[in-house]
Amino acid sequence: MADFDLMELISAPIIAMNEAESDNAARFVELLNEFAFRKNEDTGESVLEKLKFSFDRVDPDGQTRTQNVEIPLIHFLPIGGIAIDQATLNYALKLDPQGDTDPNGKLRLKGRLADSSEKETGLSGNVNIEIKLKQIDLPQGVLSMLETTQSATVQTEKEKAPQEPLPIIPDDFVSAQLLELAPRYIEAGQDNMTTILFEFDDAVLTNQSHIDFELSSWPKSALEFEDKNTFSMTRRGKQQIQFLASPIIDEYSSKTDIKLRILARVRAADGDIKEQQISIFLPRSKDAETPALNLSKDK
Amino acid sequence: MVKQTNSEMARFSLSDLDLYLCTGLYTIANADLTLKSWQYQICPIEINLQMALVIYPSRTGDLFEFASEEHPATTHVHYHYQREPHQLTRLEILNME
Numbered sequence: 001m002a003d004f005d006l007m008e009l010i011s012a013p014i015i016a017m018n019e020a021e022s023d024n025a026a027r028f029v030e031l032l033n034e035f036a037f038r039k040n041e042d043t044g045e046s047v048l049e050k051l052k053f054s055f056d057r058v059d060p061d062g063q064t065r066t067q068n069v070e071i072p073l074i075h076f077l078p079i080g081g082i083a084i085d086q087a088t089l090n091y092a093l094k095l096d097p098q099g100d101t102d103p104n105g106k107l108r109l110k111g112r113l114a115d116s117s118e119k120e121t122g123l124s125g126n127v128n129i130e131i132k133l134k135q136i137d138l139p140q141g142v143l144s145m146l147e148t149t150q151s152a153t154v155q156t157e158k159e160k161a162p163q164e165p166l167p168i169i170p171d172d173f174v175s176a177q178l179l180e181l182a183p184r185y186i187e188a189g190q191d192n193m194t195t196i197l198f199e200f201d202d203a204v205l206t207n208q209s210h211i212d213f214e215l216s217s218w219p220k221s222a223l224e225f226e227d228k229n230t231f232s233m234t235r236r237g238k239q240q241i242q243f244l245a246s247p248i249i250d251e252y253s254s255k256t257d258i259k260l261r262i263l264a265r266v267r268a269a270d271g272d273i274k275e276q277q278i279s280i281f282l283p284r285s286k287d288a289e290t291p292a293l294n295l296s297k298d299k
Numbered sequence: 300m301v302k303q304t305n306s307e308m309a310r311f312s313l314s315d316l317d318l319y320l321c322t323g324l325y326t327i328a329n330a331d332l333t334l335k336s337w338q339y340q341i342c343p344i345e346i347n348l349q350m351a352l353v354i355y356p357s358r359t360g361d362l363f364e365f366a367s368e369e370h371p372a373t374t375h376v377h378y379h380y381q382r383e384p385h386q387l388t389r390l391e392i393l394n395m396e
Contacts (some may be wrong), residue, residue: 007324010324010346014327014343015334018341021338021340022338023342071334081390091315097320097365097366097367098310098311099319106318107318109319125351126350126351126366127351128347129347129349130346131346133341133344134341135340135342136340207303237338252383253378
């Protein structure tokens with residue numbers, strides 16, 4: 001059996017443990033790259049690998065909504081879990097009884113591991129060795145370097161893709177449907193309000209915009225709006241409008257058309273305001289035809 | 300100086316042993332191994348060496364051999380090495396029977 005220098009016998013297990021730690025650190029990086037990131041083949045950048053899934057959730061209001069979830073895969077990986085924190089080595093050595101000298105005349109001790117089964121008897125080993133090992137603190141220089149490089153970790157926001165151009169608001173951004181007119185004609189001195197029910201349906205309304213409506217009549221003083229003569233809408237829906245026919249319409253010729261005018265205004269994202277007028281000819285007798293909407297701009 | 304016999308020449312003095320251990324353990328404790336420094340994280344903080352020795356009195360100073368089946372130990376030497384923070388190795392003989 002070959003003999004080893006005593007210092008080799010002491011350092012060999014220490015080297016082995018440190019190499020194991022070093023391999024463990026390298027394997028950690030390897031696993032991290034293998035599972036936590038993927039390579040973008042176009043840019044060569046590492047991209048965080050994510051687990052993506054969706055599930056349906058029922059809201060308290062009874063509506064089912066689909067939730068999309070993305071979780072970085074690194075959260076699921078138990079990587080880098082093993083490390084040597086401390087260790088105790090206990091073994092017996094059998095050193096050659098007499099020492100040797102190196103070329104400089106200095107003492108050298110050589111020997112081999114002793115048979116542990118004979119350790120208790122003392123016949124085999126003549127040196128018992130106990131080594132306590134521990135993870136040492138990082139040197140101050142390394143700590144300073146880590147601190148420096150930590151501040152060098154930069155998170156930058158990736159340049160956002162140019163936003164899609166804002167939708168162009170068409171001239172006829174409002175469409176409406178007349179649902180009800182009660183009573184079906186107007187006459188001066190009516191005791192009850194005339195009620196008109198519209199259903200607005202438009203494609204322009206979004207969360208960012210709303211449409212303001214302003215009511216008026218033609219001739220100007222033909223109709224009296226009891227409350228305010230404006231309203232706003234942010235989504236399609238029904239709107240009821242109430243007014244009284246002014247007594248003044250008795251003075252109008254029977255051929256004079258009386259119109260309810262609704263001026264719709266929407267502010268585009270670029271700040272421009274667009275207008276569209278809806279008008280409805282109000283019948284003045286019960287024999288008149290059912291009124292129709294005119295959505296085009298009044299002249 | 301009295302001329303030593305061949306076997307006496309192969310024996311060692313306690314100061315030879317001290318020097319050998321001190322140099323060797325210093326090397327181990329200070330990562331002068333085959334490792335790169337960043338790989339050297341598990342470090343000895345304490346080493347105990349109990350040596351069974353045979354003592355041979357000599358006119359120039361006692362000489363020693365490691366005990367063997369043929370020559371059982373006549374003395375035991377306990378070297379205690381301890382690493383302390385920011386301090387070099389320390390080597391001492393705790394007891395000598």
